[in-house]
Amino acid sequence: MSVSERFAAPQAAQAADIPSVDRLLRAPGLEGLLLRHGRTPVVAVVRAQLAQLRRAALAGTLEPAQLTDAALAAAVEARLTRAARPRLTAVFNLSGTVLHTNLGRALLPDEAVHAVVRAMSSPVNLELDLSAGRRGERDSLIEGLLCELTGAEAAMVVNNNAAAVLLLLSGLAQRREVVVSRGELIEIGGSFRLPDIMRRAGARLIEVGTTNRTHLCDYAQALGARTALLMKVHTSNYAISGFTASVPLAELVRLGRGHDVPVAVDLGSGSLVDLRRWQLPSEPTVQEAIAAGADLVSFSGDKLLGGPQAGLIAGRAELIARLRRDPLRRALRVGKLTLAALEAVLALYRAPEHLAERLTTLRLLTRPLGELRLQAQRLKAPLQRSLGAGYEVTDVPLSSQIGSGALPVEQLPSHGLAVRALRGRGGSVVRLEAALRELPRPVIGRLAERALWLDVRCLESAEEPELLAQLAALRP
């Protein structure tokens, strides 16, 4: 049907039938909306709605049913609801990546959530030493716990691990040299590139060795009067295999001690427990680095640690004191909500035997495969029902990833659903993936090989009813 035919169709309404802004504002259905949302947003939305109707009238597609008082009020209300929806919203993470940077990384355990709520709604001793009645250090709130857990002499916390590395270089190596292996000059997603951070911190990067092999003598030859730091960086998000060599931390420490040059380690994820205890792949721990003699170790709060976004630095008291005096530190400091969450999370590590139930990240990483399989099978029929004949849902073994650069080559056996569109029956996985993202609580899966993959690892059973209720209303 052409535009003119539609225009001429007897059921099309005309622009002249569209009410004015004032008339619509006086319509009975609008009264409640005006009270609830206030006049300004309602007027703006009414104008936008009427403009859309006028465009439809010109195109000949405006139906008289759209112009009843009830229909107009409903359209205005829908627009207001959409506009009032928070932009930051909870989603279902069915991507298979547990620590997904785009989805906010670690989920906080209940203990941390309660601590944050408390710190948000009452005054706290953020910088008040309660025993001395004097001004205190905000870092000191978690320093004791961090030292106890890592074996370090001193510790501090900044906004994230990138900030920790920046502070470490700025505080200890400004206008001096930092020696790093070429195999460790990494870029971590987004824009964290070690050479760039070095430059911004005012430190001069001295690259040694080659991409695949670096030896102790490479570091030794680079040492000189201007050397401020020997640095090791955990190559979080990639692995080199084959003909490779790197220098163990303990050997680098011996070299550093001999020349009175401190050794710093950027551990990235940095776990506080040996993950092999739960049959997970092994990731270097902060304790190991401290025990091997690292002078400073930096790591993230919201990766394997399972806490809030933060950057932690543990190490020698004299060096931490120097970092505390750096002017950058004030710009990189954390707020009380972070400290509240961090303290609660660190406290859980005092009882490692309960960690796998209490620390959300570890609970998700250690979910038994049998449970994941049952859950996927339980979700299969309801999903197939709501998707209809255009799609085929099967339950399939999958591989989850830890994410955030931890253990890049290691995969965790998992289970989930694969959705494929059936040729000729009107299904489209691309459209389905978009429809899932537009649900009230968006569902995030993974499109690959012409299928949509939904890994159930991060869907805890308490959340299942909410997902199912949404699926029932899904119209792909």
Ligand SMILES: *Cc1c(COP(=O)(O)O)cnc(C)c1O
């Ligand atoms: C993740 C990571 C960083 C950056 O940490 P953020 O907490 O995301 O700022 C730095 N270095 C390494 C080795 C990392 O893995």
